[in-house]
Amino acid sequence: MDRRFDITNHTADIGITAYGKDLADLMSNAAYGMLTLIVEPETVKSTVTGKIELEELDDVALLVEWLNALLYEMDVNRLLFKEFDIVVTGQTKLAAVCRGERLDLARHRLKREVKAATYHNLRIVNEKGIYIARIIFDI
Template sequence: MKYRFIDHTADIAFEVYGKNIEELLENAALAFYDAFVDASRVESKQEFKIEVVGEDCEILLYKWLNELLYLFDTRFFAAREVTVSAEEGGLLTAEGTLKGGRFTPEMVKVEPKAITMHKFKVERRGDGLKAFVVVDI
């Protein structure tokens, strides 16, 4: 399982899974786009590269999701394919390639406002990583 949506009274919540940080970020992007737009209707004509740096997995994921939100809000962009590479040093660095395109208003399911820190967490499990995310709508 890559991700699953969690019932939430006022916002969108989801759990994301990955065997490593790269897969966690890739699956978080897929969950984000699945929550807010019908990406299957988006033509893959654009590609964006994004890079985020964080002190730990939680900060890295939070910054990653905010980059996705920025592209959603400013470029009306939704990805259909996501690939990520990450490096650990003093800080975690992740570089991602998003392939997708511009969405139209009728493709939007609901509009995201902000990635929240409410119950936001990334935890290591025996088989990888699990994250919990709430997005304000």
């Protein structure tokens, strides 16, 4: 499928509905969707590579903690990631190679601060072979 994500409105915060042909694709599209809430992805080059590995309770926790790991990278290492090669094993393990670049306030016009991805009403469903997840972010 072509559609990677949609942005959904929420009174206080903001959400995205992410789609994927498998869990790894869903994780990648959710991460890209989150990046679009923060910055115009076209302004981010792929010059830096980073690795993220996670092991969580289940697929929902894996999705939330994956997104929060990217927010951590942005906060602490000032890294904006836009491309992802992800392997998900057994719904609880994720290994990702991420490409992007270091935050440069002269070139990256930041739109808003995303505090965290939340677990609020989060389910990963499979509809006709498409994985779908609606994630609410704390803004």
